[in-house]
Amino acid sequence: MKEPLYAESFKIRGGDFEHGGEVATRIKSICKELGIRPDLIRRLSIANFEAEMNVIMYADEADLCFQVSTEDVRVVVADRGQGISDIELAMTPGWSTATAEMRARGFGAGLGLPNIRNSVDEFRVDSRPGAGTTLTYVVRIA
Amino acid sequence: MLLAEIVSLLGCTELLDLEGAGNREITGCFAADLMSEVLAFCGHGPLLVTGLTNVQSLHTAEIVDVKAILYVNGKCPDVQVLALARARELPLLSTTMTMYEACGRLHRGGLPASTKV
Numbered sequence: 511m512k513e514p515l516y517a518e519s520f521k522i523r524g525g526d527f528e529h530g531g532e533v534a535t536r537i538k539s540i541c542k543e544l545g546i547r548p549d550l551i552r553r554l555s556i557a558n559f560e561a562e563m564n565v566i567m568y569a570d571e572a573d574l575c576f577q578v579s580t581e582d583v584r585v586v587v588a589d590r591g592q593g594i595s596d597i598e599l600a601m602t603p604g605w606s607t608a609t610a611e612m613r614a615r616g617f618g619a620g621l622g623l624p625n626i627r628n629s630v631d632e633f634r635v636d637s638r639p640g641a642g643t644t645l646t647y648v649v650r651i652a
Numbered sequence: 653m654l655l656a657e658i659v660s661l662l663g664c665t666e667l668l669d670l671e672g673a674g675n676r677e678i679t680g681c682f683a684a685d686l687m688s689e690v691l692a693f694c695g696h697g698p699l700l701v702t703g704l705t706n707v708q709s710l711h712t713a714e715i716v717d718v719k720a721i722l723y724v725n726g727k728c729p730d731v732q733v734l735a736l737a738r739a740r741e742l743p744l745l746s747t748t749m750t751m752y753e754a755c756g757r758l759h760r761g762g763l764p765a766s767t768k769v
Contacts, residue, residue: 528707531715548717556692559715563708615706616687616702616704616712618688621686
């Protein structure tokens with residue numbers, strides 16, 4: 511088991527557009543303080559921002575657990591909400607169930623999950639329709 | 653291109669009075685209203701041209717290290733967004749030009765596209 515250098519959990523509330531992005535920017539600051547390479551911080555931050563907005567748009571609430579070791583940064587975003595019935599379809603760039611309000615907020619382009627997948631080194635989606643979705647992703651830093 | 657040159661080129665209004673902002677060097681530009689597109693395709697540290705004035709435009713800018721935001725169509729964000737941008741020392745500009753016209757002039761003026769490599 512890798513020894514964590516840093517670990518913190520954040521609550522994200524569904525529908526909270528006014529604060530959407532604050533968790534991702536907070537984690538970015540922490541990563542800077544930890545001295546993680548800027549290009550790796552950027553990749554992680556893109557994944558975090560998309561994951562945070564996904565919770566705000568589609569779930570009731572979630573816990574985002576962020577853990578840094580000497581080898582990697584590991585994030586688990588476990589939400590309670592509607593879940594995803596067809597994960598493969600949801601991973602298709604451009605496919606979206608976003609409402610007009612979500613698009614007016616600048617999201618819902620159908621790029622959320624693909625952006626996360628393309629920004630990290632490991633990515634996994636587990637979902638139970640009607641229960642919720644858990645995203646797990648890793649950015650290697652060593 | 654300096655931010656001050658962009659202000660002059662597009663006849664922008666500077667929404668914040670940040671000291672030394674005009675001397676910031678801008679090396680590229682990315683334009684979009686969808687923030688996921690910014691996150692997916694934008695290069696490092698550009699001028700972000702957008703019509704989206706909510707707080708997500710600022711958080712997106714923070715994530716991809718945007719040097720300044722230019723709001724088009726005469727748009728201006730609300731006071732909360734302005735306050736957050738001031739706290740982050742992120743210059744905000746506004747122009748009455750459309751996104752197409754603003755980008756056209758910037759490109760003609762020598763500012764290249766900033767895209768992810």
